[in-house]
Each structure stands twice: as structure tokens, then as C-alpha cells.
Amino acid sequence: MARQYLDRLGKTDATYFGEKTPEHSGQLPRIRQLFPEAKILVLYRDGRDVASSLRRMPWMSSDLYVNFMVWLYYCTVLRRQTAEPSPNVYSARYEDIVNDPEHEFGGILNFLGLPNQPGVARGFGNREGIPEREYGWKERALQKITRERVGVFREDLSRAELETLERLGRHMLTTHGYSLLTTADRPLSTRFLLKLSFNLSRFVSRLPWDLVARELFTRVAPDPPVEAAEAAVFPALT
Numbered sequence: 001m002a003r004q005y006l007d008r009l010g011k012t013d014a015t016y017f018g019e020k021t022p023e024h025s026g027q028l029p030r031i032r033q034l035f036p037e038a039k040i041l042v043l044y045r046d047g048r049d050v051a052s053s054l055r056r057m058p059w060m061s062s063d064l065y066v067n068f069m070v071w072l073y074y075c076t077v078l079r080r081q082t083a084e085p086s087p088n089v090y091s092a093r094y095e096d097i098v099n100d101p102e103h104e105f106g107g108i109l110n111f112l113g114l115p116n117q118p119g120v121a122r123g124f125g126n127r128e129g130i131p132e133r134e135y136g137w138k139e140r141a142l143q144k145i146t147r148e149r150v151g152v153f154r155e156d157l158s159r160a161e162l163e164t165l166e167r168l169g170r171h172m173l174t175t176h177g178y179s180l181l182t183t184a185d186r187p188l189s190t191r192f193l194l195k196l197s198f199n200l201s202r203f204v205s206r207l208p209w210d211l212v213a214r215e216l217f218t219r220v221a222p223d224p225p226v227e228a229a230e231a232a233v234f235p236a237l238t
Helices: 002-009 022-034 047-054 064-081 094-099 101-111 132-142 159-175 190-205 209-220 226-233
Strands: 040-044 089-093
Touching: 022 064, 040 064, 040 094, 047 064, 047 159, 064 159, 064 190, 089 094, 089 101, 094 101
Parallel strands: 040 089
Antiparallel strands: none
């Protein structure tokens, strides 16, 4: 996978390779089995900002609460799979990175075994490897690091929306160090829960279930060759 990607970009002197597809979070046990020396860098952000931002993405649900549930899912998966201390796992918060990029990137580079280069914190993204169709929602990643997007949910969300999100995720938010702005104790109505379940079902029905079936097959079948196992984990590149 790394060789094909770097060949496409024309890079022949790369020493390290990273992959950041969120869906692969659920495949961490298999990835770590195949690549035991892999460094797992966990980056997370306030779920209220995440949910507010995702509903503007063309490939996500327009339902704020569905997107928040997706955030809760990833947080749960990552906490379960990184619960045991490991020198190959490192976590960093988006808010900390944009508030003090030099310090935070210093810690990340140290974790990766790379020399600390202050210029990393002053740099910004480039268009290499980004399909043109994705510029609409990755434009900010091409700009310099800024604090402007921290806490945007305070302006984007109504009081009722905020109360609902904090009721749904009060434990996960506080566990990750995010303060609640409401009491988070307003009961959720049966009507709301049924609507959320329906919208979640609609969203889940659009997921690539054929890939899930393929992964399950690799677990119940006799141990396949490494090449076949890699194809199951990274089907988009096979």
C-alpha cells in the first residue's frame, strides 16, 4: 500500500508512511497483528464540534445527532482498543494542537522517533494526494494552523441541540476533558429516540457491508496468506 501510494506521488525518499482512514479504527486489532511495530496516533476533537461540522459534509448524515453518535462510536472503539498502555500508542487533542502546535507536534514527532523540527508547527497542508473533488471539505487542512475552529458549536448549535448532545455523550465528553455547558440531565423523549434510531438505521444502511462480510470471512476461515489478509484490511487499494 505504501509503495503504490508513494509511487503515485513520485516520492522515492520517504522513510515513514501514515494512513488515516477513520473506518480503519475498527480494524486496529488486525492491523496491529499484521504490523506489530506500527505506531498508532490517536487524534480526537470535541464531539460537539465534530457533529456540527459533519452535517455539512456531503458524505455524512445531515442529522446532527446521527453524526454525534458516529463520534461516540469511534471514541468507544478507540478507548477499548487502546486501553492497555503501549509504547506504540499516543493520543493528542485537536484543541491542544492548535493552541500550542510547537509543543504538541514536538511530542508527536518524539513518539514517532523523528527529529523535532519547529517548522512543522508553522507549516500547512498541500494538495498532494488530495483528489480535487475533496477540496470542498479539506480546504482548511491546506491552510495554516488556527484556533478559529475551536468551540464553533457554541455559535452553530441551539441551546436545545446542545442539551441533547451533552445528554447523549456526557460521559465521553467529560472523559476526554471537555466541559459541559448544560446540566445534561434533560430526559430524551421516546419520540426523539425513535427518530434517532430511524435516522441511524438509514445511515447504517448506506455503509459498505460487503467489506464487513469480507473481514468476517477472514476471521472464520483458516489463516490466509499475509497478502490476502492485507487485501481484507485495505480493500480500497486492491
